[in-house]
Amino acid sequence: MADGTNDSNPPEDQVTDLEAGIERDILLALGEEDAGRVGDLVQGLHSADTADLLEHLSADDRERVVEILRPDFNPDILSELDETVRDHVVECLGLQDVAAAVQEMDSDDALEFVEELDADEQQQVLDAIPLGDRALIEEGLSYPKDSAGRLMQREVVTIPTFWTVGQSIDFLRESADRETSAGEDATKNALPEQFYDLFVVDPSHKPVGTVPLSRVLRTSRSAAMTDIMETDMKVLPVSMDQEDVAFVFRQRDLVSAPVVDESGRLVGAITIDDVVDVIHEEHEEDIMRLGGVQEDDLYDATVATTQARFSWLLVNLATAILASVVIGLFDATLEQMVALAVLMPIVASMGGNAGTQTLTVAVRALAMKELTTTNAARVIGKEALVGVFNGILFAGLIGAVAWFWFGSSALGVVIGLAMVVNMFVAGLAGTTIPLALYRMGIDPAVASSVFLTTVTDVVGFFTFLGLAALFLF
Amino acid sequence: MADGTNDSNPPEDQVTDLEAGIERDILLALGEEDAGRVGDLVQGLHSADTADLLEHLSADDRERVVEILRPDFNPDILSELDETVRDHVVECLGLQDVAAAVQEMDSDDALEFVEELDADEQQQVLDAIPLGDRALIEEGLSYPKDSAGRLMQREVVTIPTFWTVGQSIDFLRESADRETSAGEDATKNALPEQFYDLFVVDPSHKPVGTVPLSRVLRTSRSAAMTDIMETDMKVLPVSMDQEDVAFVFRQRDLVSAPVVDESGRLVGAITIDDVVDVIHEEHEEDIMRLGGVQEDDLYDATVATTQARFSWLLVNLATAILASVVIGLFDATLEQMVALAVLMPIVASMGGNAGTQTLTVAVRALAMKELTTTNAARVIGKEALVGVFNGILFAGLIGAVAWFWFGSSALGVVIGLAMVVNMFVAGLAGTTIPLALYRMGIDPAVASSVFLTTVTDVVGFFTFLGLAALFLF
Incomplete structure (x- = not known):
């Protein structure tokens, strides 16, 4: 079986x-x-x-x-x-x-x-x-x-306010019979293939309550539908963004919800299976954008994929050249001490990684509506402080490495200072960049990481080579 | 209302x-x-x-x-x-x-x-x-x-194989009445708060079919439950991992599914609201791990967050030092031509970004069970080719930039060659690293990016400086 x-x-x-x-x-x-x-x-x-x-x-x-x-x-x-x-x-x-x-x-x-x-x-x-x-x-x-209008199905079961449980069940059975006897042509007023709630509507077809099917089945036939309906329901406007729809479903543990037009009339229903697809889509979008890919291109052809990824890499080339220009400012310093060229990627890389950690948490929190005006200042302050703390720890480590490697305690101090500055900036930029993009109505997942690495590269190279130019010669 | x-x-x-x-x-x-x-x-x-x-x-x-x-x-x-x-x-x-x-x-x-x-x-x-x-x-x-055992609720509605629709509805109404009159103590055999399917079980309590509530309601009282049940159902073993549970729910658009113990007896049911939470958890895990954060620490205290992020940064420090060691191999070359120090981060950075694009698609595809033994070789080949194609395009761009900046066509050729090699390696490593980790039973989201940037940094610096040492002097 x-x-x-x-x-x-x-x-x-x-x-x-x-x-x-x-x-x-x-x-x-x-x-x-x-x-x-x-x-x-x-x-x-x-x-x-x-x-x-x-x-x-x-x-x-x-x-x-x-x-x-x-x-x-x-x-x-x-x-x-x-x-x-x-x-x-x-x-x-x-x-x-x-x-x-x-x-x-x-x-x-x-x-x-x-x-x-x-x-x-x-x-x-x-x-x-x-x-x-x-x-x-x-x-x-x-x-x-x-x-919401694109997600909903038009087939919904509506119940007038004056019906009892028994009348509602009889209506469902009759509709099913009519469908079977009328065959394919009866699709106009058809019952949905699967449904989870009945929607109670007033005479102007506005939803006034929902009744989960399990409640219909456990209640005696004589009970009025209005007595067992939930009135504290979420009614979704047709124009609501699917991301907000998914948020409401998850927040309220819904399996279906009524959709209304501008005048508040019921026009359809969204069911959880469609919302699960939306959740996956939105997740995929977030993860792809953070990784610098426009969309999942696993099954795309090679040339299409090459084209799609090119533009992101081009932006990255521009920021990498910008970082090189910063390095170029210090060519005289680099000529005097090749150890600086050997060590400089470390400061930039640590800043980039610390910033990415912060950025990931912030982008996710914005998508989940967990990072709000109420706590934004607190989160920024905390991330900057985490940056300083880890900056001090890694300043000690890399300072010691540089000292032993090149036998210069001054070099160790310079790289340690640069590390603290860059990791502090990384914590600050990792939160403020996505927040600023979000306020401007831009998806923070799309562009945050390119701005972030620009900041951590430029600041990393500039402070390390700048401090070296000031204090080592 | x-x-x-x-x-x-x-x-x-x-x-x-x-x-x-x-x-x-x-x-x-x-x-x-x-x-x-x-x-x-x-x-x-x-x-x-x-x-x-x-x-x-x-x-x-x-x-x-x-x-x-x-x-x-x-x-x-x-x-x-x-x-x-x-x-x-x-x-x-x-x-x-x-x-x-x-x-x-x-x-x-x-x-x-x-x-x-x-x-x-x-x-x-x-x-x-x-x-x-x-x-x-x-x-x-x-x-x-x-x-699945941890996710399921124990309260399920089971129906013997010989009942009709009418008997099932009467049973539900009586259970509800009994609950109301018995009050709090009757929780033992209580109906679930919300349910979406009835489970038909044989005398040994093994599930033989499921009946969606909407089907119960549209069928006449005299119909046998076994005549309207779905037998092509997914039965989840208690030991099934929640990630596989979520996969089955999404694949089949389920709202609830029966859970069975080792002997195949029904012991509970999982409903979609719990699965939605799992989907969110798993996604959060993926996105956090790709970003180098163990878990979402938005609400954690500053010191706890500093500690949690330290270990990942420490791993990154080790790989950054490794890259510096590679650079150190060429200190004599760098002393001869400071332009190399200025340009070298570009090759490493472009490799890292191209690799991250590939990695993101591969990690996501593994999590979605879209990257399988059937298509692994094809995907690796495609990504390597995308790397070569974009490598050639960017070789032209950066080669021209280097030539005009430093007035050396040979330097342009060297950086162009290094770019092609590193982006080819990035495409290869971006797919093979997560696949290898997955085969070893390690979550590819956790460790892939650190291995990847190690590879692209080391290969980037080594090919660029190595080719420069060979051909420029």
């Missing part, structure tokens, strides 16, 4: 092992050009696992697998694919088959898929879809990108 | 604005020592917002707010607090009040709270809790840290 994971004594990493095993088998079958076996193996997979498989395959193998799946292609696979791979699969399938797949999707999945197509592909797919489904998707596209 | 967010034309960033406004009012009332007003304002907040407030306050203000809340302290606040702040609040509340709060929590929240206390605090809290609740928590503590 249950699937394979129900075995006793399951191995530790079974999720991956199981799938890796099937992937190996599929690769083998592909190698032997055994289309029948490939088809059998892939049909047994969940749509999410099939999507993973297509992502892991080379472009050629992917085309062959799509060909094999074409007669019975599961539309859910398209929703689960990474962007680059999805473009490729869409190309393999052709617009006719893609349009057919879109019609089979839930309204939120269809919208999510269509919004990411190129403008002309989008138009061609929409043209191939019947009017009813098309209108829903076009309405969805009218909401701003990354807004 | 609905709360303030139901207004028409809501402002863009209302979630934060609203809370920031209340926080300001509370700070003002604290400043005026108006305990009554502070109490009124805080009582109006959701527990998650109260937790945020406590996190943002200074230690003194936090103590005062906890005192004001003490007579009517909401236990949910404890579950929502950051670790450092929670320790402080626990200290302010005292063990007696903490133990009382734990008894009011759901089994999974209570376990999550108790498991993070110090060993002796844990024992004292457990001693202050009645035997029934204590046994549940102690059983939970017997599962490995970060396992």
Whole structure:
């Protein structure tokens, strides 16, 4: 009955092992050009696992697998694919088959898929879809990108304020029956595939309360819905940014929430599965931007990846040259004492690393709304102080190393002083740079690290070589 | 009825604005020592917002707010607090009040709270809790840290295979009635506070299917539960790592899943709200580790933060000294041409940045199970090629800059060659280092970047100065 994971004594990493095993088998079958076996193996997979498989395959193998799946292609696979791979699969399938797949999707999945197509592909797919489904998707596209309106599904279960629990349950059963008997055409007032809350609405269709299904099921038929509904609910405006939507869901442990238009009327609902995807997207964005990558390009082609990474590296080249100009100011000093050239990267590197530690904590705290106007000054002060403390510790260490290495106690003092200054500046810059970008409405994850390393390189080289020029000769 | 967010034309960033406004009012009332007003304002907040407030306050203000809340302290606040702040609040509340709060929590929240206390605090809290609740928590503590057993709640709704939809609904209503009439003592067989699926179990209590509540509600009373259950479900073993649990939930868009012991018997269920917290934790771990911070220390004291960051900086000092040793090998060359000292950080810095881009994508892909044995070789090859391509582009740029700056075309050629070599090595190291660590069972986010910068610094300085020594004199 249950699937394979129900075995006793399951191995530790079974999720991956199981799938890796099937992937190996599929690769083998592909190698032997055994289309029948490939088809059998892939049909047994969940749509999410099939999507993973297509992502892991080379472009050629992917085309062959799509060909094999074409007669019975599961539309859910398209929703689960990474962007680059999805473009490729869409190309393999052709617009006719893609349009057919879109019609089979839930309204939120269809919208999510269509919004990411190129403008002309989008138009061609929409043209191939019947009017009813098309209108829903076009309405969805009218909401701003990354807004609650784009995330929500239009199918929601609404209950008038005067109904009882019994009437609500009867309504659900009747709707389900009507769907079954009317077949495909009844999609207009269809129940959502899955739902977790009923929304109680007043006569003007404004939500006045939510009732979790578990509460409907544990309450007697005669109870009024208004007596068991939660009124302390979060109502999301269609224009709310998806990042704020995710914040509300996490903060309140929600599984679904009503979405309202400008006049406060209920127009849809967002469910937790879509929010989990948003959380992952936002995380990915943060981590990629901190690493200097515009977006996850694992499946992109080599040339596209080269181009995408070029601009960030170009900015970095400019800041590296700026640091070199600072070093160039002291060429006379460097000529007198080559030890300075040997030691100078240490000061810059330690400042860069200490600053990155601070920056990581600050960027994350801003994204989590944990770093606010209330505590910003306190956090800046603390980070500057941490910089000074660690600066003093490492000044001692590197001062001793420099002294023994080059036999000059004065050199040890100079590098120690430069270390304290640079690590203090790193703590200060590591908090103030992301805070300033955030206030200016710029995502601090994008640009913070380039500004930070510019500051720590310039200050590191300048204080070390400057102090050396002043005190060593 | 609905709360303030139901207004028409809501402002863009209302979630934060609203809370920031209340926080300001509370700070003002604290400043005026108006305990009554502070109490009124805080009582109006959701527990998650109260937790945020406590996190943002200074230690003194936090103590005062906890005192004001003490007579009517909401236990949910404890579950929502950051670790450092929670320790402080626990200290302010005292063990007696903490133990009382734990008894009011759901089994999974209570376990999550108790498991993070110090060993002796844990024992004292457990001693202050009645035997029934204590046994549940102690059983939970017997599962490995970060396992499904620690995440699950013990309260689940199980349905025998021979029941109909009607019988299941009647059972839920009766259980709810029994709870209400029996009061607090009936917790043993209580229904969970919130649930989303019913689990159909065979006579040996093994799960054979799950039924989403929305399906129960849309089906007629006479239908057999076994006819409407999903049998293609994911059953999670108690020992499964929470990261794998999160992966399964996301992959399958689950809201709840059954957890079984070694013999396959149902022992609990994991719900999506706990998984969302895990996703956040795992992400935070990744981002912090990539930034060289052991864990989010925003609320830690200055000295604790200094200590925590010291060890990472110490490792970095060692690698920076190693790079300096490499530079020291070429002191004679540097003495002959100070331009080399001016330019050498550029090659190292560009390698470090290109490597970090690759590393970020690889670490993220490993965490998402997107980088597997199937595509590892292809990804390594691609990244090395991207490195060479961008290396050639930047070789041209920096070569021209060096030539014009120092008037030596040979110097331009040398720095260009060094750039290509270092960026090729950066692409190679940026993928192979995290892959190697992953194979060895080490979290690639922890140590990858220190190995990477060691490689790019050493190779950068060595090739640039080495080629200069060979060809420029």
